[in-house]
Amino acid sequence: MKTMEAIYNRRSIRKFTAQKIKDEDIKTLLRAAMMAPTAVNAQEWEFLVIREKEKLSEITKIHPHSQMLKQADAAIIICANMEKEIIPGYWIGDCGACAQNILLAATELGLGSVWLGVQPDKKRVEDFRKLFKLPKHIMPFNVIALGYPAEKRDEKDRYDDKKVHLEHW
Amino acid sequence: MKTMEAIYNRRSIRKFTAQKIKDEDIKTLLRAAMMAPTAVNAQEWEFLVIREKEKLSEITKIHPHSQMLKQADAAIIICANMEKEIIPGYWIGDCGACAQNILLAATELGLGSVWLGVQPDKKRVEDFRKLFKLPKHIMPFNVIALGYPAEKRDEKDRYDDKKVHLEHW
Numbered sequence: 596m597k598t599m600e601a602i603y604n605r606r607s608i609r610k611f612t613a614q615k616i617k618d619e620d621i622k623t624l625l626r627a628a629m630m631a632p633t634a635v636n637a638q639e640w641e642f643l644v645i646r647e648k649e650k651l652s653e654i655t656k657i658h659p660h661s662q663m664l665k666q667a668d669a670a671i672i673i674c675a676n677m678e679k680e681i682i683p684g685y686w687i688g689d690c691g692a693c694a695q696n697i698l699l700a701a702t703e704l705g706l707g708s709v710w711l712g713v714q715p716d717k718k719r720v721e722d723f724r725k726l727f728k729l730p731k732h733i734m735p736f737n738v739i740a741l742g743y744p745a746e747k748r749d750e751k752d753r754y755d756d757k758k759v760h761l762e763h764w
Numbered sequence: 765m766k767t768m769e770a771i772y773n774r775r776s777i778r779k780f781t782a783q784k785i786k787d788e789d790i791k792t793l794l795r796a797a798m799m800a801p802t803a804v805n806a807q808e809w810e811f812l813v814i815r816e817k818e819k820l821s822e823i824t825k826i827h828p829h830s831q832m833l834k835q836a837d838a839a840i841i842i843c844a845n846m847e848k849e850i851i852p853g854y855w856i857g858d859c860g861a862c863a864q865n866i867l868l869a870a871t872e873l874g875l876g877s878v879w880l881g882v883q884p885d886k887k888r889v890e891d892f893r894k895l896f897k898l899p900k901h902i903m904p905f906n907v908i909a910l911g912y913p914a915e916k917r918d919e920k921d922r923y924d925d926k927k928v929h930l931e932h933w
Contacts (some may be wrong), residue, residue, distance in 0.1 A: 644928060646931065676904075699868065715853035764897055
């Protein structure tokens with residue numbers, strides 16, 4: 596699949612079939628994640644991969660918009676290792692770019708995915724910390740739910756000329 | 765180019781040839797940007813596209829790591845429209861995902877690119893606001909320098925098993 600096609604076809608998918616994702620495909624997603632750029636090459640992300648049904652269900656108790664995890668075959672929780680932060684605050688944009696690589700790689704692999712926000716919601720951050728016993732320096736950024744899609748959402752061109760400013764505002 | 769190939773091949777490029785980027789290719793990058801996911805579909809990004817040589821040079825006076833803009837054929841400044849913020853703070857990760865779409869689309873088009881951080885550096889944000897007369901509710905996030913590459917940087921597999929935690933930390 597061409598890059599632009601993956602960019603256009605990626606949609607938030609919240610319904611999944613029972614089909615299992617191969618371990619090697621999860622590894623491809625993680626490899627894609629680690630190819631994302633980071634400010635000053637800090638590579639401050641780390642990844643918590645959840646495949647056990649019970650644990651996926653536990654997340655639905657602490658995240659209000661995560662009910663699709665009961666159907667999902669996997670979740671990747673992107674975390675930032677704050678001990679590796681070099682320039683304050685850049686880790687958030689870095690994690691966003693990293694998440695996008697996972698979503699696009701998933702699209703290419705025929706997987707459906709949806710990004711569930713965690714940080715900067717303080718309660719959610721604390722709840723994830725508790726549930727997964729994350730060390731103090733590990734900040735959960737988001738959760739990406741993954742599975743083979745059981746819904747089809749058409750691509751939708753969101754290009755909007757009004758959001759483009761040439762040379763000046 | 766396959767998505768995974770673009771993800772692997774994308775490197776920060778800081779040397780550019782004099783070749784001009786077609787307007788339609790800039791539009792493709794902006795379309796890719798606007799296909800990125802945003803929390804609660806806020807689509808809070810806006811884009812300032814700079815092609816005038818003089819303006820590109822002016823940025824080098826307010827951004828310490830932007831000297832390549834003197835060679836670049838274009839820059840896209842990703843901004844967030846804070847009036848469109850729905851859930852506080854999610855715009856930063858959204859802008860990161862949006863930036864990554866631009867970098868990957870650029871890679872597919874044969875363009876070189878590099879992400880230059882602006883937010884949350886307060887002085888830099890203010891300097892960009894002044895230089896481009898940005899309204900109060902417009903927050904500059906980053907600058908993406910663009911041009912045809914005059915340097916080749918090999919892909920480098922950054923996959924690191926130590927950053928992957930299965931089921932628990």
